[in-house]
Amino acid sequence: MRIDVIGGGAAGLYSAILLKKSFPAATIQVVERNRPDDTFGFGIVLSDETLGNLHDADEPTHREIAANFAYWDDIYVQYKGQVLKSSGHGFSGIRRLTLLQILQRRADALGIDVRYETEDAGVHTHRGADLVVAADGINSVVREGWKEHFEPSVDLRSNRFVWLGANMDLPGFYYSFREGVGGIWNMHAYQYTPGESTIVIETTNDAFLASGLGIQDEAATARLVEKIFADDLNGARVLTNRSFWRQFPTITCRTWRYRDGDTPFVLMGDAAHTAHFTIGSGTKLALEDAIALNKAMVEHVGSGGAARAAQVDAALAAYEKARRDEVGRIQHSANVSLVWFENVRRFWHMAPTQFHVSLLTRSKQITYENLRLRDAEVVKEATEWWNRDQAKKLGIATAGRPAWLDAPPMFAPFRLREMWVPNRVVVSPMAQYSAVDGMPNDWHLVHYGSRALGGAGLVFVEMTCVSPEGRITPGCTGLWNDEQAQAFARIVAFVHANTPSKICMQIGHAGRKGSTQVGWAQADWPIDESSGDRNWPLMSPSPLPYRDGVNQVPREMSREDMDLVIEQFCRSAILADRAGFDMLELHMAHGYLLASFLSPITNLRKDAYGGSLANRMRFPLEVFEAVRAVWPRARPMSVRVSATDWIPGGTTGADTVEVARAMKSAGCDLIDVSTGQTDPAAKPVYGRMYQATFSEQVRLEAGIATMAVGAITTADQINTLLISGRADLVALARPHLADPYFTLHAAAGYDFRGIGWPVQYHTGAAQLHTTVQRAKEEAARKAQLVAERGH
Numbered sequence: 204m205r206i207d208v209i210g211g212g213a214a215g216l217y218s219a220i221l222l223k224k225s226f227p228a229a230t231i232q233v234v235e236r237n238r239p240d241d242t243f244g245f246g247i248v249l250s251d252e253t254l255g256n257l258h259d260a261d262e263p264t265h266r267e268i269a270a271n272f273a274y275w276d277d278i279y280v281q282y283k284g285q286v287l288k289s290s291g292h293g294f295s296g297i298r299r300l301t302l303l304q305i306l307q308r309r310a311d312a313l314g315i316d317v318r319y320e321t322e323d324a325g326v327h328t329h330r331g332a333d334l335v336v337a338a339d340g341i342n343s344v345v346r347e348g349w350k351e352h353f354e355p356s357v358d359l360r361s362n363r364f365v366w367l368g369a370n371m372d373l374p375g376f377y378y379s380f381r382e383g384v385g386g387i388w389n390m391h392a393y394q395y396t397p398g399e400s401t402i403v404i405e406t407t408n409d410a411f412l413a414s415g416l417g418i419q420d421e422a423a424t425a426r427l428v429e430k431i432f433a434d435d436l437n438g439a440r441v442l443t444n445r446s447f448w449r450q451f452p453t454i455t456c457r458t459w460r461y462r463d464g465d466t467p468f469v470l471m472g473d474a475a476h477t478a479h480f481t482i483g484s485g486t487k488l489a490l491e492d493a494i495a496l497n498k499a500m501v502e503h504v505g506s507g508g509a510a511r512a513a514q515v516d517a518a519l520a521a522y523e524k525a526r527r528d529e530v531g532r533i534q535h536s537a538n539v540s541l542v543w544f545e546n547v548r549r550f551w552h553m554a555p556t557q558f559h560v561s562l563l564t565r566s567k568q569i570t571y572e573n574l575r576l577r578d579a580e581v582v583k584e585a586t587e588w589w590n591r592d593q594a595k596k597l598g599i600a601t602a603g604r605p606a607w608l609d610a611p612p613m614f615a616p617f618r619l620r621e622m623w624v625p626n627r628v629v630v631s632p633m634a635q636y637s638a639v640d641g642m643p644n645d646w647h648l649v650h651y652g653s654r655a656l657g658g659a660g661l662v663f664v665e666m667t668c669v670s671p672e673g674r675i676t677p678g679c680t681g682l683w684n685d686e687q688a689q690a691f692a693r694i695v696a697f698v699h700a701n702t703p704s705k706i707c708m709q710i711g712h713a714g715r716k717g718s719t720q721v722g723w724a725q726a727d728w729p730i731d732e733s734s735g736d737r738n739w740p741l742m743s744p745s746p747l748p749y750r751d752g753v754n755q756v757p758r759e760m761s762r763e764d765m766d767l768v769i770e771q772f773c774r775s776a777i778l779a780d781r782a783g784f785d786m787l788e789l790h791m792a793h794g795y796l797l798a799s800f801l802s803p804i805t806n807l808r809k810d811a812y813g814g815s816l817a818n819r820m821r822f823p824l825e826v827f828e829a830v831r832a833v834w835p836r837a838r839p840m841s842v843r844v845s846a847t848d849w850i851p852g853g854t855t856g857a858d859t860v861e862v863a864r865a866m867k868s869a870g871c872d873l874i875d876v877s878t879g880q881t882d883p884a885a886k887p888v889y890g891r892m893y894q895a896t897f898s899e900q901v902r903l904e905a906g907i908a909t910m911a912v913g914a915i916t917t918a919d920q921i922n923t924l925l926i927s928g929r930a931d932l933v934a935l936a937r938p939h940l941a942d943p944y945f946t947l948h949a950a951a952g953y954d955f956r957g958i959g960w961p962v963q964y965h966t967g968a969a970q971l972h973t974t975v976q977r978a979k980e981e982a983a984r985k986a987q988l989v990a991e992r993g994h
């Protein structure tokens with residue numbers, strides 16, 4: 204078998220080594236344009252987990268790597284003159300050149316033909332090879348040559364960074380943030396060998412331009428870095444080595460394999476994908492790609508001859524399948540992490556404790572509970588700080604030491620105007636499609652009643668429509684007459700009489716997304732009139748149907764229509780007040796009527812209500828102001844927004860910050876930050892807590908309280924979002940359908956007893972707390988036994 208490898212970096216050399224071990228008879232040649240001792244960059248980081256994988260894949264290289272790395276456990280963060288430390292992180296640093304030399308020696312020992320100072324002679328020279336490994340790095344010629352096949356996409360990030368070294372020791376990973384010329388400059392530093400550390404300096408493009416540095420100005424860069432980070436460097440000299448200012452390209456490809464006639468090519472490492480350096484995973488991914496490729500080849504490739512081509516194809520398909528999810532997960536974390544560093548200014552007014560937690564939890568890999576496992580003291584101190592800070596901001600006396608003061612953040616009370624919410628967990632609004640003529644009934648009483656009994660601090664009622672024509676479906680609740688208000692009053696009275704929870708009414712108008720089937724039928728499609736229900740005419744800022752040829756074309760709203768809608772919203776607000784609701788939310792998200800004004804995708808008006816963001820906001824603001832005027836001053840109001848349309852050219856986080864500022868000036872107390880559902884063209888990027896980044900942006904940039912929502916499923920995630928300043932309240936929708944008692948169960952998990960169990964259920968509560976704590980003790984005992992045996 205003949206295997207050609209293009210590129211003698213981590214991916215190329217390690218694949219060659221593993222494949223040679225698995226297929227000793229194979230002829231393996233590596234071409235590398237650089238000399239063996241020619242490497243740019245200084246040190247790289249590998250995690251404990253990656254080292255474990257290397258141990259299993261090739262013990263001799265692992266042994267040498269382990270003998271050469273600098274190991275550390277701590278992360279230090281310098282922020283505004285204070286250095287904060289956390290432990291338990293487990294990373295190793297190694298000189299990049301040392302790692303490559305270990306791999307080079309091993310390749311040599313295995314008889315692999317590595318040709319240095321040799322430029323690859325072109326893809327045609329690999330004809331006849333059974334496999335070509337294209338490990339030719341970030342600027343891969345193979346990938347770019349077959350662009351139409353690999354379909355690479357490159358997201359060139361806005362920040363500038365440079366890779367430098369410094370003659371200094373560091374006790375752990377070290378971050379420093381300094382206000383410098385033109386903006387904030389970040390240092391990411393770690394030692395990789397005694398007396399030598401890698402330092403990556405990053406800043407915004409604006410700050411870089413303000414500095415006057417040239418991209419290849421190495422000497423001036425070193426001087427400026429020595430000046431800005433003088434207190435961190437402590438006299439150490441900054442070293443350069445092809446230290447050019449770059450912008451990070453996040454690379455993804457549709458596929459990583461291509462058969463050129465008889466010759467199969469596979470992309471690996473940086474050629475196939477990149478992950479931002481702030482999660483230090485580029486070398487990890489390159490090495491783990493090599494492990495996966497070798498495993499797939501061993502599993503699929505046996506005999507020689509004609510059968511081999513199909514076997515190699517099967518192996519490459521298996522390699523790609525095995526790596527896609529893991530690489531995607533790491534790239535997602537890296538993308539979330541880089542956004543944090545692109546927006547350091549956003550966090551600049553935070554207290555040091557919160558800045559520290561925000562940085563550590565930025566990529567969602569480290570959460571509140573995960574951090575507690577790493578460093579319990581940091582979580583304890585941060586929790587104490589956060590609870591006291593909240594008490595101060597909300598004006599709560601702590602003299603009697605309320606139980607929540609020592610508990611995780613989710614159990615802290617919250618206040619909006621005169622409304623006190625007993626904890627931070629919220630039941631997100633969820634349409635039940637169970638009303639007739641807008642009337643809530645026993646279903647709604649039991650549904651909302653149970654969720655309030657389940658301990659959530661605040662329960663939202665589903666989008667309740669301001670008029671019959673404003674409904675999404677015939678099953679939607681409405682609030683346009685006294686009868687409906689009385690039916691809601693019964694639900695509100697139940698919640699107030701039996702629970703400490705507060706209850707919020709969400710009112711809205713469906714706009715162009717109205718006149719559709721209930722959620723469990725064909726959602727968003729017009730009513731099937733054979734059901735007996737009739738479709739009704741729709742209106743929207745512009746005459747655009749939700750789906751061409753499927754949904755009705757709405758009529759473009761006139762000023763009279765707008766006046767009518769304002770009246771309808773006000774009537775609903777007055778009825779909600781009569782029903783006794785504690786809070787009122789206006790639905791301006793998910794492509795419904797008010798959202799359709801905000802989004803440039805759905806608002807193509809040429810008058811004063813379309814065009815600029817200020818114009819698009821005009822009508823939603825008029826509605827808000829009119830409703831605020833009839834809603835009691837003492838009670839809060841919120842607005843639900845879609846912070847992004849997930850469509851190029853649509854609403855962005857920055858637009859939403861502007862909307863939030865305007866709403867705040869009009870008397871809005873909280874922004875409920877959702878996303879999308881504007882138009883079927885949307886391409887949302889889902890993931891755990893995937894919308895919380897917008898809640899963070901709005902909260903920190905517009906300076907208004909926010910509620911985060913979307914794929915938040917655990918108490919751990921709720922606590923992470925609160926303590927890191929990403930939200931003030933956290934809403935869960937689907938988890939509350941599966942478990943109305945989510946909050947009480949979480950309280951039992953933390954053995955927090957300061958929560959309002961209904962008196963009727965006290966014996967059940969006592970039993971649950973005991974059972975949960977026993978299970979936790981048992982799990983801890985087991986973990987300790989495993990750890991002891993492991994040693």
Ligand SMILES: Cc1cc2nc3c(=O)[nH]c(=O)nc-3n(C[C@H](O)[C@H](O)[C@H](O)COP(=O)(O)OP(=O)(O)OC[C@H]3O[C@@H](n4cnc5c(N)ncnc54)[C@H](O)[C@@H]3O)c2cc1C
Binds near residue numbers: 211236340480483489
């Ligand atoms: C600032 C910065 C900090 C980083 N920090 C870390 C970190 O802490 N931890 C970490 O894991 N990763 C880190 N990385 C990423 C890491 O360096 C890369 O992800 C990793 O080197 C990828 O390995 P690779 O083998 O795929 O590519 P490379 O290491 O780039 O190797 C590709 C090789 O192919 C050769 N080549 C290319 N084209 C040809 C050709 N036509 N002919 C012959 N030879 C060719 C090149 O000379 C090169 O040696 C960092 C990157 C940057 C930019």
Ligand SMILES: Cc1cc2nc3c(=O)[nH]c(=O)nc-3n(C[C@H](O)[C@H](O)[C@H](O)COP(=O)(O)O)c2cc1C
Binds near residue numbers: 632635
């Ligand atoms: C069945 C169902 C009905 C929903 N109805 C509404 C609604 O009436 N108003 C609203 O603003 N959001 C509605 N949503 C969206 C949720 O409030 C929430 O934003 C979304 O489900 C994401 O949260 P989750 O991941 O916790 O489910 C609904 C969601 C579900 C699952």
